[in-house]
Structures are given as structure tokens and as C-alpha cells.
Amino acid sequence: MHAPENLPLDRSRRGVLKAGLAGGFLLFFHLPARAVNEPEQPPDNPAGQFAPNAFIRIDRSGKTTLVMPQVEMGQGVYTSIPMILAEELDADFAQVAVVHAPPNEKLYANPFFGVQVTGNSNSVRALWKPLRQAGAAVRAMLVQAAAKQWQVDPASCSASNGKVIHAASARTIGYGDLIDAAGNLPVPQDPPLKDPKDFTLIGRPLKRLDTPAKTDGKAVYGIDAMLPGMKFATLAQSPVFGGKVRHVDDGAARAIPGVRQIIVLDDLVAVVGDHMWAAKQGLDALVVTWDDGKYANLSSRDIWEDLRTASRKEGVVAKSVGDVAKGLSQGDRVEGDYELPFLAHATMEPMNCAVHVTPGACEVWIGTQVLARVQQTVAKVAGLPIDKVTVHNHLLGGGFGRRLEPDMAASAVRIAQQVDGPVKVVWTREEDIRHDIYRPVYRDVISASLSNGKIVGWKYRVTGSAVIARWLPPAFQKGIDIDAIDSAVDIPYDIPNLHVEYVRAEPPAVPTGFWRGVGPNNNVFAIECFMDELARKAKMDPIAFRLGMLGKNPRLKAALELVAEKSDWGKPLPARVGRGVCVQPSFASFIATVVEAEVDERGEVRMRRVTSAVDTGIAVNPDTIVAQLQGGLIFGLTAALYGEITIEKGRVQQSNFNDYRMLRMDEVPRIDVHLIQSGEDPGGIGETGANAGPPALRNAIYAATGVALRRLPIDRAALAVANKA
Amino acid sequence: MAKLKINGEDQNLEAPDDMPLLWVLRDVLGMTGTKFGCGIAQCGACTVHIDGNPVRSCLLPVGAVGNRAVTTIEGVGATAAGAKVQRAWLDLEVIQCGYCQSGQIMSASALLATNPNPDDADIDAAMSGNICRCGTYVRIREAIKRAAAEA
Amino acid sequence: MRRRYPRRAIVAVAILVLIAFAAFGWKIFYAGPLAFAGGSTVALPDYRAANPTGVPAELAGADVVKRGEYLARAADCVVCHTAPGGKPSAGGLAIPLPIGTLYSTNITPDKETGIGNYSDQDFLNAVQHGIRRDGARLYPAMPFTSYGYVTDADALAIKAYLFSLPPVHADNRADTLVFPFNQRWSMIAWSLLFDASSRFAPNPAESSEWNRGAYLAEALAHCGECHTPRNFAFALDNRRKFTGAVAAGWHAFNITSDKGSGIGGWSDDDLIAYLSNGYAPGHGTAAGPMGEAVDQSFSHMSASDIHALVAYLRSIPAIASANLSATLAPLAPASPKDGGGTADPIGKSVFEGACASCHGWTGVSAITPFATIAGTRAVNDRSATNVAQIVISGTTRSTPHGVVSMPGFGRAYSDNEIAAVANYVTGRFGSEQSKVTPRDVAELRNQTSR
Numbered sequence A: 001m002h003a004p005e006n007l008p009l010d011r012s013r014r015g016v017l018k019a020g021l022a023g024g025f026l027l028f029f030h031l032p033a034r035a036v037n038e039p040e041q042p043p044d045n046p047a048g049q050f051a052p053n054a055f056i057r058i059d060r061s062g063k064t065t066l067v068m069p070q071v072e073m074g075q076g077v078y079t080s081i082p083m084i085l086a087e088e089l090d091a092d093f094a095q096v097a098v099v100h101a102p103p104n105e106k107l108y109a110n111p112f113f114g115v116q117v118t119g120n121s122n123s124v125r126a127l128w129k130p131l132r133q134a135g136a137a138v139r140a141m142l143v144q145a146a147a148k149q150w151q152v153d154p155a156s157c158s159a160s161n162g163k164v165i166h167a168a169s170a171r172t173i174g175y176g177d178l179i180d181a182a183g184n185l186p187v188p189q190d191p192p193l194k195d196p197k198d199f200t201l202i203g204r205p206l207k208r209l210d211t212p213a214k215t216d217g218k219a220v221y222g223i224d225a226m227l228p229g230m231k232f233a234t235l236a237q238s239p240v241f242g243g244k245v246r247h248v249d250d251g252a253a254r255a256i257p258g259v260r261q262i263i264v265l266d267d268l269v270a271v272v273g274d275h276m277w278a279a280k281q282g283l284d285a286l287v288v289t290w291d292d293g294k295y296a297n298l299s300s301r302d303i304w305e306d307l308r309t310a311s312r313k314e315g316v317v318a319k320s321v322g323d324v325a326k327g328l329s330q331g332d333r334v335e336g337d338y339e340l341p342f343l344a345h346a347t348m349e350p351m352n353c354a355v356h357v358t359p360g361a362c363e364v365w366i367g368t369q370v371l372a373r374v375q376q377t378v379a380k381v382a383g384l385p386i387d388k389v390t391v392h393n394h395l396l397g398g399g400f401g402r403r404l405e406p407d408m409a410a411s412a413v414r415i416a417q418q419v420d421g422p423v424k425v426v427w428t429r430e431e432d433i434r435h436d437i438y439r440p441v442y443r444d445v446i447s448a449s450l451s452n453g454k455i456v457g458w459k460y461r462v463t464g465s466a467v468i469a470r471w472l473p474p475a476f477q478k479g480i481d482i483d484a485i486d487s488a489v490d491i492p493y494d495i496p497n498l499h500v501e502y503v504r505a506e507p508p509a510v511p512t513g514f515w516r517g518v519g520p521n522n523n524v525f526a527i528e529c530f531m532d533e534l535a536r537k538a539k540m541d542p543i544a545f546r547l548g549m550l551g552k553n554p555r556l557k558a559a560l561e562l563v564a565e566k567s568d569w570g571k572p573l574p575a576r577v578g579r580g581v582c583v584q585p586s587f588a589s590f591i592a593t594v595v596e597a598e599v600d601e602r603g604e605v606r607m608r609r610v611t612s613a614v615d616t617g618i619a620v621n622p623d624t625i626v627a628q629l630q631g632g633l634i635f636g637l638t639a640a641l642y643g644e645i646t647i648e649k650g651r652v653q654q655s656n657f658n659d660y661r662m663l664r665m666d667e668v669p670r671i672d673v674h675l676i677q678s679g680e681d682p683g684g685i686g687e688t689g690a691n692a693g694p695p696a697l698r699n700a701i702y703a704a705t706g707v708a709l710r711r712l713p714i715d716r717a718a719l720a721v722a723n724k725a
Numbered sequence B: 001m002a003k004l005k006i007n008g009e010d011q012n013l014e015a016p017d018d019m020p021l022l023w024v025l026r027d028v029l030g031m032t033g034t035k036f037g038c039g040i041a042q043c044g045a046c047t048v049h050i051d052g053n054p055v056r057s058c059l060l061p062v063g064a065v066g067n068r069a070v071t072t073i074e075g076v077g078a079t080a081a082g083a084k085v086q087r088a089w090l091d092l093e094v095i096q097c098g099y100c101q102s103g104q105i106m107s108a109s110a111l112l113a114t115n116p117n118p119d120d121a122d123i124d125a126a127m128s129g130n131i132c133r134c135g136t137y138v139r140i141r142e143a144i145k146r147a148a149a150e151a
Numbered sequence C: 001m002r003r004r005y006p007r008r009a010i011v012a013v014a015i016l017v018l019i020a021f022a023a024f025g026w027k028i029f030y031a032g033p034l035a036f037a038g039g040s041t042v043a044l045p046d047y048r049a050a051n052p053t054g055v056p057a058e059l060a061g062a063d064v065v066k067r068g069e070y071l072a073r074a075a076d077c078v079v080c081h082t083a084p085g086g087k088p089s090a091g092g093l094a095i096p097l098p099i100g101t102l103y104s105t106n107i108t109p110d111k112e113t114g115i116g117n118y119s120d121q122d123f124l125n126a127v128q129h130g131i132r133r134d135g136a137r138l139y140p141a142m143p144f145t146s147y148g149y150v151t152d153a154d155a156l157a158i159k160a161y162l163f164s165l166p167p168v169h170a171d172n173r174a175d176t177l178v179f180p181f182n183q184r185w186s187m188i189a190w191s192l193l194f195d196a197s198s199r200f201a202p203n204p205a206e207s208s209e210w211n212r213g214a215y216l217a218e219a220l221a222h223c224g225e226c227h228t229p230r231n232f233a234f235a236l237d238n239r240r241k242f243t244g245a246v247a248a249g250w251h252a253f254n255i256t257s258d259k260g261s262g263i264g265g266w267s268d269d270d271l272i273a274y275l276s277n278g279y280a281p282g283h284g285t286a287a288g289p290m291g292e293a294v295d296q297s298f299s300h301m302s303a304s305d306i307h308a309l310v311a312y313l314r315s316i317p318a319i320a321s322a323n324l325s326a327t328l329a330p331l332a333p334a335s336p337k338d339g340g341g342t343a344d345p346i347g348k349s350v351f352e353g354a355c356a357s358c359h360g361w362t363g364v365s366a367i368t369p370f371a372t373i374a375g376t377r378a379v380n381d382r383s384a385t386n387v388a389q390i391v392i393s394g395t396t397r398s399t400p401h402g403v404v405s406m407p408g409f410g411r412a413y414s415d416n417e418i419a420a421v422a423n424y425v426t427g428r429f430g431s432e433q434s435k436v437t438p439r440d441v442a443e444l445r446n447q448t449s450r
């Protein structure tokens, strides 16, 4: 019912759109959004259309529908993906519509993972080739069909804006009129792709297609799903990890007007009501006695002790180059260990899922990064064959990795099984933060040796949980989590003797998962912080020190040189103000970032300016890349300054934005992002800022105060002049 | 039986007096443009205008609204400031996931309605109560200035 | 911590000196809580007017458990005897003192861990004299000096009520007091000095309403335990009765009849509203321990009893508090640019991000009157104790209009930031800007009961 609609824009929407895009690229584009209770779109149904592959549908009117394998969570794929398809298809972009793909791992699996997932900043990277080929193949078929009709050589025809053109005879024919003829032609295997210099859409800062509906309340997120007769529910899971319900006194809750049903499962309680308010009040009124179970005394302190102990063990060797023992025996030895805390995702849209369980079937309304996985999970929980489970995807109010998990759908279905009719389960923010699947704690231990300004030996050990082992078991080989060591094995610096190890250490009870920036978050932080300590030891400027070892990395070197210039690196600064740098090769993008920050006498940190230079290959939609980097930087800087989930008595202590804090408008400085033009294939961008912010800020603080912080979040007390060691 | 004036239209509805306006809008009236983010007046996602002033609807009891005019994201485009803000938001491509943006736009349009030429300090004071997890703050600031500049 | 040692030492020495001086009959100098009223008192049986003890007329016919429940609420037992998130009356609330931490005990009728084995006499000894069943002395955190005024009948009604509750098996936590205070025997001397040990005696010169109010305020509600300053031996200094003190990290303000710093300027309706709802227009909302007292105790009292309390409070001699300004600040201007504040940008930054959307720039909340801070004593207190404390701990109130709460920010905001925002708030909304330091905030974090 709430899959995205394809109804033509109503007048007022056009008005807004025209005005909104005034001067920009004017699009009459059908938005993946609908006013609540509008009729739902017909599901993707190729019948009567030309449907040569999973992504492209063309009907007789020439209307071209592109099926989006990737979901929109703010990263702009609902614009960049159509741009790629339309580019090679030579479609009239103004007549293109997008629809969410249905769950289908055969058709819409992410080539990088083999499952239908949007994550790892790879939407454009992974689909770049396949989508271009899909577009080019269909274009070739349409051209061939027209040539046949005109009895001319296909080579003498061209295509543009949804038409095939025979210049010699000045004949043109629209795609819509060719679908039957084209439908009978074989799909060419590898059609010629355009030379990037001929791109007409790719590389232009096109206006986002999903945003107009996000300015007037019409965009529909999972939490906005509305069904006739729908009830509203909210839940409380055991405050202690792994705890169970022992007893529930629901007398007071039942007395609350609007409360319809109280559901008690072994590990959670939920209240169903006429609206969220009744459900919430009902939940507050429940007196639940929990059986805390064996983690009743679990605390962050214990978890850190375990992690530190584990990090002293030998790990599995992930990479070894040269003779590290020999390398380390030369020059001056420097050691460092870096620690990152648990983090919650706190997507702006709290977890939610609407479910209607009927005899023999189940329908789900959700916004998820893993459509097919949600379908499989629901089928399993509901004990239904997969084809009896319908999943409607929605816009996501933030993903950041949280919506790579189907747990919220599982809980919602278990609740909905007790309810007759559709029910929407909405997590309170407190429940969302206390029952996240957390970014794991990591500890990275480095020892290196320096001789005349260069690193000659480098021993690096990552210790942390193996998210991959749980999330994508086939990818977990030989005890190595490819995510946890990402950006450590492919360290950008020339180091003759290098050794990287991984120690798997799973915290008890606390579920861990992907978090925007994933593995590179810990490695880029540890490596880049340590690089500054090495530079200081070598009495060298941090940028000069890095440049000396980036010989094999021209793209990163260029980014670093550009950011040095743009950030006024080297220009004198007042006391207790510093600049810090970070370089990273993560997600096949090459980024250098400088943060300028001030630390007052009390140790309070204020950012003054952030500058990034990025070479991410061909920039499909340059403005979106800038936006993603700006946002990612703020995401990472928020964590660096404030982010930490702590556990006491088996419970997460944070609950909402009052104690799990977010950067706010007045704390965010000017952020300049400089794109480096490049003909390389596109790299990933969505998560890179999250990697870049924390080490650059930490290094700025190091420069400003001389205090070498080695764990996040930043310990402001340690920066106070009074406490300076 | 409560009576509310929302976006210029009278609405009659059944809701307990202490029910926050947010849930009346979303769950009773199906006006889901106004978002739930925290429920404790810390994020601003639920911001609406009450007689033109920005108010966090997640804590505002519907019974306290009385006959004051309620404006939501669905109706703010009909106000001069609101329309300007919406245009500037699209011109500068402020929005990412968009979930916080109803609240951002409501706060920004309330600001511009009372202060046509806000400086950075005014913007900080008016907007710092609105959290954007996607980190669109830099563009929000630019867009407010763009909207203000628009005649 | 570091700063505590000297204070401890002083208190320690003071205590020992005191004990030595006990023989010289210090006691005659000690003023009881009702001394201010003057005149002579009569024993309860000889008092002719309406009985000031027991329950209000409405409940006179009720059974002993019902009456006990009313009295237990009036005595506010459950607040201190319940840990946050813990079972009611099962104890475990931590009460941090400069000399260590006390834990309230389990007063459910559980035989092993509660008071299930207490005889009537055991119960009276504990409540009225601070003597535990095993003979050990209780610390005056248990207000037995006030409860000493409770009649045996009322105390035993409370016992009957407590024994009607489901027993909860919850072991009591060991206190962590430092020497010499961990020596419970030292409390014998203490009691000798400061425990009135005599039941409530009415004052015929005063109205029967006043006498009822006095019984409620002094014997049951034990107002003085927070609102009356303590002397160096932790005993109430009734020569400065109700002039305010800091208790459990919150400032219990001056409730004498002083017009400027006390409640002399409040109308009867204001006082009645404040006691029965924890909120009075223009005076703000009760938070912290007073909020709990209203929710758990005063809001359950009969109208007649609330009136009696007001009548009694009105008779408390006016004593101005030098540390509270006599005038309250006017409304702050609507624009953040005008009006007071602080030069320190951090205070304003925290306020505009976390506070302004609910409390407004004028101090009048656009959301709920409970969140209006303009005109409240808390923001007009140059110590800003309660402003800083509520930012740290937050508060939750269950009012007739549902639950209203303010979240605590202590976990995510630094001592610097909390000090800065407290100073900004008093500067913008108060009559006098506070000078709270990060160190003060660190102290406040340690003083709240948890």
C-alpha cells in the first residue's frame, strides 16, 4: 500500500518544483512519495511494457520507468542511479520515473555482496558498470529496431532524449513507438559504452529528485505508513541485555483510555492503542518485573578490560610485507594504542515497522537497507513461505548501518501476530538508543620505527568484534574480518616492513553492527593519530611527513597538497588553536581533510573550520558528493566530541538526545569541500566523512594543546590547562 | 471533542486534552509531515507554528492549543516566509534523508517571519534546537540567508 | 573528594568536643522546632480543642490500615525508603553525606530483610527514638527527631499500613561512613543532645488549625529536615528555623514569612496550589525532593490539612536570607540578543541548543506552564544550586495534568558547560547572576540521593 507512487505531479507540486528548480535543471519527475492514504502504485509489472532487464521499463507513451535497486536514505541515489541509467539509455530524463525495487535477490543483489543491500558506500561504485551496460544494451536494441523499420544501417542512427534519430533522412521516432519491435530483438551482451567526454547527464550537478516532497511534508517514511483500521504500538525490551519478562502488572495500563491490548512476549512487552500516545502512556503505566539474567552486572569497565586483554594476544595475520622484526629494530621505536567506544546510530527516524498478519500471509511497511533480508526474516518469524510475505519499502529517515539489520521487523511481526488487523510499531527514542545494534568497541595497537623521517617498520593489531562474521558469514574467511582491517591492510603510506594482525574479540551480550564509516573508522583514526605522533617524534610538519611517504599514491598526494593550500596550512594561529590533518584511501575515494579547532582554558573544544579535498573519480552528481562529505564529517565529528554508549548493570545508560548528544547548528563551523576532477571510475563517498572528522579534529587538538588523546570521545577534562600533565 | 484550526481549516477531533499535538496530527489526523524524533523537546523534528511561533508539538498538550492557529509543514508553503524557505532549501539542495527537515523548515520560516534579515547569531539562536543527524547544518545556514535575500 | 577531607576533619573534631561538653548540659541551649511560638504547651490528653493528631475528619471512620496509609504518605516514608527503579519501600536509596554514604532500609514486612519481625515497641523505638530492633542507633538522616513528635497511635497505624504491603526480599546495603561516624554508639550522645523524645504537645494559645498544621509540619512532613539549616553537629538549628538550606544537592529555600526571600509574599492560594499540585503560577514548579514530597505526600493530603499547613507556615517568624535577593527579576526580552546572559559563549550555546525550545527566551514556556522559569526562586538564587542541579539530574513530576519531566543533562554535558549554562540562566532570567564554577557542579553531582 505504501510503496512509492508514480502518480504524475499535481499542479501545486509542479509549481513548487518549477520554482524550486528555477534556473536549475527542470524536471517533471515522479517522486517516490505520496500523500498519506493516496492509492498505492501498481507493483512493478512489466506486462504491456518493454522490459528488457530488471532496471528498465518503457511503455507505449515512451514513459520510462527505472527500478531502483538501491534505497534512498539521504545519499541521493534516487538521482545518481537514474542519471547513470538514463545517460547510457539516452532517455529523456524529464520523462523518467523511479520506483523502489521489490525484494528480489536474483534481480537486485548488490554486486559487491551478492545480497540486496544498500551500504558500504558502494551504490554508485557497484552499479556503475552494470547499470551503464543495462542502459547501453537497451539503447542499442531501440536503435536497431528503428534502423530495421527505416531499412538503414544502425550505425547511421543516433539516439537522444528518448528518440532514435536518422540524421541523413531527418527522421526521428520515439522509444515508445519502438517497444514491440525492440522487444523481439536479442539483448546485446556487451554493448559499447559512451566515452565519458560524451556524457550529457553524468557530472552535472542535477537537482535531487526526492527532495521536493521532503519540503512540504508529502514524503513518506516507514514511520508514516498509514493503513485503514491501523493500531499503534510501542514496546519495551528488557533493559538488561538478554533479560526476560518475569511478571507484568497491567492494571493501571488497561485503565488508560485508548489502550487496546497489552502484549507480553518472553523478552519484550508492548502496548497497542488507538494512537502512539495511548500506547506510550500504557507502556509507562505497566509495572514489569524483569528477570535480568546473566548479564545483570555487565559493565563497560569489564568490557574494556576484556578487550585490552584480548589485544595483547597474537592475532591472525592479515598482511605481512618485508621483515617487520628487522624493520622495528632500526631507528627510534614509537608505540601507540587507540580505543573507540560503542556507538548508537540514532537515525533521526526512530526504528519502526508496520505489519499486517493475515491467515497465511504477512505484509510489512518499513524503510530498510536490506529489503530481501527483511522479507526472509519476516517469513521465518511468521513461519510463512517467502512468497507470502510482501514488503513495501519507504524512504529512510537515516540509515547509517542501523537499517542493515532486520531485527525491528522481527520484533514488529512477533507483536503483530497477537494483533488482529494492521499495527504500526514505533520505538521511542529511548528504546531506539537502548536497543541498537552498536558500533563495536575497537582497540588498535601500533608500534613503528622511524629512521630519517620515514617509517621503516610498522606492526599493527586491530582488536574488535567481527561484524562480517555475523552479517555475511561467507565473507568471513580464515578468522579475518575484512571490514575490521579495511584501510589498515591498504594503508596508503610506503612502508617497507609492514605487518597487520586481527584479533577477534566479541563483547558479551552487546550486539554489534555496521555504523557509518564501518571498519575504516577505527583504522583511519588509529593510523592518522599515530602519524601525527610520529611526525612530532621526527620533528616534522605532519603534512610534509605524510607527503614523503605517499609516493605510490598520487591521487591521495594530490588531495593532500590541495587541502594544505585551501586550509591555509602553515599560516600562524593564535595560542591554543591548531590545525589537524587526516588522509584516507577508504571506499576507493582519496580524501584529505584539515580541521582547525580551538581549545579554551577549560578544555572546551570549538571547531573553527573544516576543509576537505576529494578525488572520488567521476563525480556522477558533484553536488551530492559535496553534501555527503559535509554531512559525513559532521557525523564523525559528533561522535568524536560526544559519542559514547556506556553500560552499567547490564543496561545502556544513555537514552535520548539529552545524554546521547548530537552536534548542533551553533557548534558546526564552515565546511569547504574541494572536488578533484578525475576520469577514474566513481568511488564511494557516503561514509568517508565519518572516517575523516575524528582524526583530523584530534590532531588539531594535539597541535593546539600538545595533549595526544588516544581514545574517543574526546576527554575535554584532560585538555583543561589546569589538568595538563 | 477538541476543535483545532490547522493550516486555516477547522478540525474536530476526539483526543484527550493531555495528548501531545504531535500525535493528534500524525495518528488522529494522518498528517504525517510533522515528525517524531525524541519526544522531549530536544530535536525539533516535531516543530509546528502556534500563532506563528515555533513550538515543539511532542510536548504541547492539545488541550493547551485552544483557538490559536496551528500551522504545519503541510501548510507552511502558504505563508510568505515558508514558501521562500522551501524554495531556498531546494535551490541549495539542503536536504539529505529529509526526516528532520519539516522541523528545520518550520523553525527557519518562523525565524524569517519575525526577523527578515537574521545574522549568524540569530540563526544559531533559532536553529540550534533542531538536530539534523545527516549534518545539513552548513547548507541550512546558507539557505536561510538565501531566503532572506530573496525579495 | 580532595576538598572533602578538611570538612570531615572539622566535623569529626566537633563531634568529639561536643560529646565532652555534653555533661555541661548543652541540651538546655538547644531550641526545639516549636520554641518560636512561645507560650506554654499542654500534654495531648489535656488539650481541649479538636485533636490535632491522627487523620482528617473524612477518614476518622476508616480502618487502621487506611488511616496508616494517609499518615505514612503525610510522613513521606516511601520517598526515602525506595531506590530509583527499585521496589517501593524496599530501601536502597543512597544518601551521600560529606562523611560517607547512608542507604535507606527495607521497611516492607519481609521477615529476613525488612521489618517483618518488629513488635509495636520495636517500631516505636525506631521511628520515635532512632533505636533499631537490634539496639543499634540510627543516623539522623532518618528524621526520628521529628517523628519523635508522632503519637504512638499514629505511628502504629503507619506500622499497620506497612505490614499490609507485600513483603519484598531486598537485603539492606551497608553504609560507608568514615571513622568516627561509622561508630553508631556515638549517636547515643547525639540523641541525648538533640532528640526531643517527647510526643507532640499542643499550644492552647494557638488555633486548633495551627496546632494541626504544626503536627503535620513538624511531626509528620518533617519540613525542617530540609528547610532548616543544621548546626555543626548535623542537628537542626531552630534559631534559624525554615530559613533554607542545601539538602541532597538541592536548595530548600526560605519558607519563613519573610516577604523578600521567604514566602511572605505568596498568597494563600499560591501556597495551597504549590503544596497540592507542586506548581503555582508565577512561582514555578516544585522539582527534586520537593517535587517528590508533593507527588508522594502533600498532593494526597485533605484540603483541610493543606489549609492547616498554610496557617502554620504563616506563623513562622520572618527571617530574611542574606544570600537571596529580595526582588525577583522581570521577564527577559523576547530576542536572544537583548537582555542579560553571560559573556561566556558556552552558556548561551548550551541554552539555545538544549533549553530554549522548551523554556523560551523570555523564560515563559510555550509548551507548558510547568516549564516556565521566569519569576521562580531557582533562577533568582545567586547560588544557582537548583538550576545547576536540575540540569544535572532533571526531574519527573506526576501532576494532575499527567507526567511532566525535564531530562537530566549531567551525563553528556561537562561541568564547564553546566556551570556556564547555570550562570547564563541566572544572568538572563534572575535578579543576580550566579558565579557557579565547574568545581561546584562536580560537588553537586556528588550530593544528590540516588
Ligand code: FES
Pocket: B035, B036, B037, B038, B039, B040, B041, B042, B043, B044, B045, B046, B047, B056, B057, B058, B059
Ligand atoms: S520530537 Fe519534539 S523535539 Fe524531538
Ligand code: FES
Pocket: A074, A348, A397, A398, B095, B096, B097, B098, B099, B100, B101, B131, B132, B133, B134, B135, B136
Ligand atoms: S536530513 Fe536527515 S536528519 Fe536532517
